[in-house]
Amino acid sequence: MARxxxxxxxxxxxxxxxALTALVEGVPYIRFLNIHFDRRGDELTGVLNFDEKLIGxxxxxxxxxxxxAAFLEVTAVxxxxxxxxxxxxxxxxxxxxxxxxxxxxxxxxxxxxxxxxLRSGLPRDAYARAFINRAGRxxxxxxxxxxxDNHARLFAQGTGHFLMPQARAGQS
Amino acid sequence: xxxxxxxARQFIEAIPHAKALGLELTHIGEGEAEISMPxxxxxxxxxxxxxxxxxxxxxxxxxxxxxxxxxxPSAPGGTATIDLRIDYMRAATPGQSIHTRATCxxxxxxxxxxxxxxxxxxxxxxxxxxxxxxxxxxx
Numbered sequence: 001m002a003r004x005x006x007x008x009x010x011x012x013x014x015x016x017x018x019a020l021t022a023l024v025e026g027v028p029y030i031r032f033l034n035i036h037f038d039r040r041g042d043e044l045t046g047v048l049n050f051d052e053k054l055i056g057x058x059x060x061x062x063x064x065x066x067x068x069a070a071f072l073e074v075t076a077v078x079x080x081x082x083x084x085x086x087x088x089x090x091x092x093x094x095x096x097x098x099x100x101x102x103x104x105x106x107x108x109x110x111x112x113x114x115x116x117x118l119r120s121g122l123p124r125d126a127y128a129r130a131f132i133n134r135a136g137r138x139x140x141x142x143x144x145x146x147x148x149d150n151h152a153r154l155f156a157q158g159t160g161h162f163l164m165p166q167a168r169a170g171q172s
Numbered sequence: 173x174x175x176x177x178x179x180a181r182q183f184i185e186a187i188p189h190a191k192a193l194g195l196e197l198t199h200i201g202e203g204e205a206e207i208s209m210p211x212x213x214x215x216x217x218x219x220x221x222x223x224x225x226x227x228x229x230x231x232x233x234x235x236x237x238x239x240x241x242x243x244x245p246s247a248p249g250g251t252a253t254i255d256l257r258i259d260y261m262r263a264a265t266p267g268q269s270i271h272t273r274a275t276c277x278x279x280x281x282x283x284x285x286x287x288x289x290x291x292x293x294x295x296x297x298x299x300x301x302x303x304x305x306x307x308x309x310x311x
Contacts, residue, residue, distance in 0.1 A: 028216040029225035032192075053192035056235075057252075064189035065238070065253040066231025073227050103220070110226050114257040 018096035019089045020044075023081060026100050033067065035074055042086055046075035046128040055123060063121030068146065071128055072158040073113050076142040079130035080108045080162055106165035108140060113160035121155050122148055133159075140164055184239050193228060195235060203247075203276035205239035207232060210269045222266035226300070229290050230258050232272050233302040237286040240274035241306045247279060249309050254283070256304035264299045268292040274302075284308050 020039055024030055034049040048054070048071045056064025085105070088094045099105055128146040140162045145154050184190055184197050184207075193215070199206040209232050217225025234256055241251040264270050274288035288302040 026219055027225070028214050028219060029228060032214045033227070053188050055188040056190075057250075058186055058188060062252075064187065064231060064234070065256070066227075066234035067189055069230040069234060069256065069258070070225070070227025073230065074225075107218075110260050112257060112259045113226070113230070114255065115253075116255050117253045120252065 015089065015092075015095070019085070019094075019099060020082065022096035022099040023078060023085075029070075030074055030078075033070060033074070035071060037078060042083070044075075044079050044082055044129070046071065046078070046130075048126040048128070050124050050126075057120075060120060061123050063123065063126070065115075065117060068117065068121050068126075068156045069113070069115045069158070071126060072115060072144045072146055072156060073110060073160065075128040075146075076113070076130045076144045076158070076160050077108055077110065077162070079144075080132060080135065080140055080142055083132060083135065084108065084164070108162040108164055111139070111161040111163055113158060115156055115158045117156055119153070119155045124148060126155070127151075135164065138164055138166070183242065184235065187235070189231065190235055193231060195232060197239065198271075200239055200243045203240055203244035203279070204274065205236050205243055206271065206273045207236045207239065208269055208271045211267050216266075218263075221263070223263040224266075224270065226258070226260055229260075229264065229270060229272075229300050230256075230302075232270065233258060233274070233288045233290055233300065234304075236272040236274040237276075237288050237302060237304055238306065240276040240286055240288070241279070241284040241308070244276045244279050244284065247276075247284065247308055251284060251306045251309060254305040254307055256302055258300055258302045260300050261298050264290075264292045265294070270299065271295075276306075279308060282308055 038045045054067045130144040133141040144158045146156045215228040272290045278285040284306040290300040
């Protein structure tokens with residue numbers, strides 16, 4: 001039983017990166033906050049690029065708590081969407097173009113989100129990674145952590161619940 | 173008291189991120205605050221429908237809660253968020269501005285407890301609600 005020859009690395013990378021870019025760049029608010037995602041295989045890290053407009057306390061200065069909350073939530077939704085769509089991206093069933101235009105591809109909706117502020121966010125880049133506690137048919141629970149200089153010293157963490165997209169009636 | 177209200181308004185309006193979101197403080201005092209945010213295409217979370225991203229609503233609710241704490245008669249000065257929970261009830265209607273109202277309903281020497289609601293023009297059906305704990309910092 002000969003196994004099929006693996007795809008060339010460039011093909012795999014190109015497909016995954018194009019899909020991820022479509023997922024992220026299609027959302028105006030993610031561009032507004034200037035968040036992008038680093039990918040290693042299927043693992044994503046959100047990167048919040050520092051800008052003066054993200055400041056919430058000009059005297060310290062510190063990142064706005066709302067920016068921190070939004071960064072954690074964006075990382076949670078993108079990671080959840082990515083994991084949800086990944087098998088179909090890999091099989092070639094959906095491509096970058098479909099993510100932007102296909103009405104049938106829908107995304108998880110936030111039900112609730114709780115943020116724990118552990119230390120003040122410094123005026124520099126921040127990173128976040130989401131962990132899916134459970135992704136059921138209808139609901140998902142996701143934990144996110146965010147850090148700056150030192151991954152072991154989180155400045156915020158969050159937990160959220162999401163409503164997973166439901167297949168429409170008559171659709172398999 | 174009047175001074176503190178003026179100070180709080182100036183403080184909110186001096187926040188770079190509040191300015192970036194276009195937040196406008198419409199009421200403040202006695203532990204209550206109201207903020208409104210005009211519809212802005214840069215804040216869209218779902219490009220197919222034009223619905224504002226939940227994160228922008230969170231940032232608004234957080235700012236509003238902080239303002240409510242600072243305006244409380246027992247609050248000596250600044251504040252920072254300890255924790256904040258947001259519940260999303262529905263998508264805000266595209267094209268409409270969003271309004272938030274926060275109440276600091278209890279305050280101790282160290283902690284302030286706040287809740288807030290966000291609505292669009294349909295004020296009977298909340299878009300989101302928030303509840304959180306904030307620090308109470310010395311003047």
